[in-house]
Amino acid sequence: MLNRISRRTFLSGSAATIGLGLIPQSLASQKRPRLPIPRLIDGRQGEPVNLTIKNGHWSFMPGVNTATFGFSQEYLGPTIRTRRNSELNLSYHNTLNEDVSVHGHGLHVPGAVDGGPQLEIQPNEYWKPTLSIVQPAATCWYHSHTHGHTGRQVYHGLAGMMIIDDDDSDEMDLPDRYGVDDLPIIIQDKSFDKKGKLIYSLYEAGEDGWYGDTAIINGAINPIAKVPAGKVRLRLLNGANARFYIITFSDNREFYKIATDGGLLEKPVPLKSMEMSPGERCEIIVDLSDGKEADLLTLFEDVFDEEGEGIATTLQNIFKKDTSSNQNHSLKLVVDKSLNANLAPLPERMVSIARPKPKEINRTREFILNMDHETSHTDHSHAHHAMDMTINGAAMDMNVINERVDIGVWERWRIRSNQGAHPFHIHGCSFLIENMEGDTTTADQAGWKDTVVLDDDDWSELIVRFDHIADDSFPYMYHCHILEHEDRGMMGQFTVT
Ligand code: C2O
Ligand code: CU
Ligand code: CU
Numbered sequence: 381m382l383n384r385i386s387r388r389t390f391l392s393g394s395a396a397t398i399g400l401g402l403i404p405q406s407l408a409s410q411k412r413p414r415l416p417i418p419r420l421i422d423g424r425q426g427e428p429v430n431l432t433i434k435n436g437h438w439s440f441m442p443g444v445n446t447a448t449f450g451f452s453q454e455y456l457g458p459t460i461r462t463r464r465n466s467e468l469n470l471s472y473h474n475t476l477n478e479d480v481s482v483h484g485h486g487l488h489v490p491g492a493v494d495g496g497p498q499l500e501i502q503p504n505e506y507w508k509p510t511l512s513i514v515q516p517a518a519t520c521w522y523h524s525h526t527h528g529h530t531g532r533q534v535y536h537g538l539a540g541m542m543i544i545d546d547d548d549s550d551e552m553d554l555p556d557r558y559g560v561d562d563l564p565i566i567i568q569d570k571s572f573d574k575k576g577k578l579i580y581s582l583y584e585a586g587e588d589g590w591y592g593d594t595a596i597i598n599g600a601i602n603p604i605a606k607v608p609a610g611k612v613r614l615r616l617l618n619g620a621n622a623r624f625y626i627i628t629f630s631d632n633r634e635f636y637k638i639a640t641d642g643g644l645l646e647k648p649v650p651l652k653s654m655e656m657s658p659g660e661r662c663e664i665i666v667d668l669s670d671g672k673e674a675d676l677l678t679l680f681e682d683v684f685d686e687e688g689e690g691i692a693t694t695l696q697n698i699f700k701k702d703t704s705s706n707q708n709h710s711l712k713l714v715v716d717k718s719l720n721a722n723l724a725p726l727p728e729r730m731v732s733i734a735r736p737k738p739k740e741i742n743r744t745r746e747f748i749l750n751m752d753h754e755t756s757h758t759d760h761s762h763a764h765h766a767m768d769m770t771i772n773g774a775a776m777d778m779n780v781i782n783e784r785v786d787i788g789v790w791e792r793w794r795i796r797s798n799q800g801a802h803p804f805h806i807h808g809c810s811f812l813i814e815n816m817e818g819d820t821t822t823a824d825q826a827g828w829k830d831t832v833v834l835d836d837d838d839w840s841e842l843i844v845r846f847d848h849i850a851d852d853s854f855p856y857m858y859h860c861h862i863l864e865h866e867d868r869g870m871m872g873q874f875t876v877t
Contacts, residue, residue, distance in 0.1 A: 412602045414605070415563070415711060417558075417598070418453070419453070421458045421460050422461050428470075429471065431458070433450075433472060433475060433538065435448075435449060437454055440570060440576075440578075440599065441572075444576030448578070449538050451522075455599045456566060457522065457538075457540025459540065459541045460522070462513050462544055462545075465514065469510050469511075470507075474506075479526055479529075480533060480538065481495050481501065481527070482495045484520060484521075485523060485807075486519075486521065486642060486830050487520055488514060490848040490850060491807075491854035491855055492854040493511055494807055494808060494854065495522070495525055496855070496873075498853065499854065515643070515810070517544050517644060518644075518810075519639065519663055522542055524539070528867050531590060531621050531863035535568075536580070543615070552727050552730060554665070554722075560720075563605060563613070564617070565597060565616045566597065568597075568620045569591065569592030569621075570593075571593050582864055589621055589864035591621075591680075605712070606715075609670075610721025611722045612667075613638070613664070614664050614676070618658050618661075623680060624801070624803075625679060625680065626677075626679040627654050627655075627664075627676065628679065629652075630677055631672070633652075635667075636664060636726060637664050638664065639661070642828025645824070646732060647728060651824060655681065657831060657861065658861045659803050669723060671715050672715070673715065674713045675710045675712050676710060676712075677709055678710065745783065745792070745793050746793075746794045746795075747772060747872075748798060749834065749860060750798045751767060752768040769860070774872065775869030776859070780873065782872035782874055783875075785876045788845065788846070788847055790844070790845045791845070792843060793806075793811070793842045794841050794842075795834055795841075796834065799836060801835050802860040802865065802870070803832070804832050804834055806842075806844065807850075807858065808848055809845065810830055811828070811843060812842065813829055813832055817839055829842075831861055846876040849877060856873070856874055859871030859872070
């Protein structure tokens with residue numbers, strides 16, 4: 381999958397820059413911050429999880445404060461831990477001056493508690509959904525899904541991680557000590573003005589969406605984490621608005637991918653680099669028993685486009701150059717021998733994934749993603765408005781149900797991108813990628829997913845089944861997870877009954 385050279389047809393207006401070395405020199409020389417670890421809230425016994433949606437102030441760089449949003453914290457939200465076959469009792473209190481919807485991305489829950497744009501929490505109001513967690517162990521997340529404002533609200537901090545455990549995952553000897561050898565890693569990018577304040581504009585975003593010029597991990601630039609000299613699990617979430625990342629280690633060390641969006645893979649897959657699109661999660665295991673420090677790089681994908689070379693060659697070139705620039709996009713893992721290490725070998729088999737037989741697949745639907753320039757050229761000052769972002773020719777309309785799906789039956793969804801690369805996401809389910817342009821799915825993509833990448837002029841077929849109700853009042857969404865594409869209409873609604 382990682383052999384494409386250039387994925388995008390359009391260059392983003394705001395960020396047609398190579399994603400390396402953009403942090404001012406003064407910052408690069410400063411001491412690297414500790415990786416912030418969001419507080420863990422244990423909701424496994426059904427304890428109420430109270431989250432206040434609030435205004436905050438956050439220092440992405442030392443000495444500079446900028447206005448942010450957060451869930452009960454200044455920026456981002458706590459990690460919520462829940463468990464298969466338990467109830468998760470959430471309570472959101474909106475203390476902002478604007479409406480907010482909060483969606484549980486990756487959760488298999490009915491439309492009425494899914495937190496789509498129909499479920500807006502008004503200022504000073506509460507929303508208290510109870511979620512029955514029935515799905516296998518996975519790394520999910522929660523984030524703003526407010527109609528037309530998702531991009532801005534997520535960018536300013538309305539996102540957090542959610543961890544689902546189950547008996548199977550407990551039995552495996554995987555690193556699972558939160559904040560010690562099991563780390564939440566939320567990867568984003570931001571742009572700052574000269575004073576260090578966050579910059580965001582939906583209308584000035586380029587056609588590829590809003591790109592920041594600085595990589596941010598859990599709200600910090602170039603952080604360092606102390607970890608035991610053993611196996612370390614990283615729960616990676618691409619929580620960026622629009623950017624695709626290449627994830628790799630600066631010493632090119634091998635790591636194991638153990639989970640996709642919807643849970644564990646059948647077996648660990650060894651990799652040296654991988655791509656992550658907005659919305660996606662990957663759990664990886666890296667072995668630090670050699671005691672050496674490891675630099676996890678979160679590289680902006682544009683660098684590969686600009687150099688016009690295959691990824692392997694480009695990486696080699698990057699490593700040969702002065703690596704100080706790479707450190708602007710890294711999480712340094714430093715071994716602390718005083719911490720108890722998990723040295724257990726990785727399980728050879730983790731879970732089994734039951735695929736439906738071809739004859740069990742009931743029907744096929746097609747979704748065509750379009751970015752159209754042709755429609756209205758009358759007002760050039762608003763060229764960005766003139767671009768239509770549609771699925772099957774229609775932009776998101778809260779009053780229109782685009783698809784009606786029967787509950788509990790397998791379907792094939794054929795997704796196609798006419799222009800540009802898009803991470804296509806479906807609510808209320810996990811799906812399997814059946815093929816990508818007719819090619820069989822690679823081992824590292826062969827698990828449960830809820831987001832699939834369509835490259836420019838590319839198609840993919842998914843196998844999907846919905847087991848929960850989403851009626852006309854609380855339909856599910858499918859959409860592009862580039863948040864500026866979503867906010868501009870590349871989204872549709874569907875019911876499951
Ligand atoms: Cu993470 Cu509808 O989104
Ligand atoms: Cu979602
Ligand atoms: Cu898109």
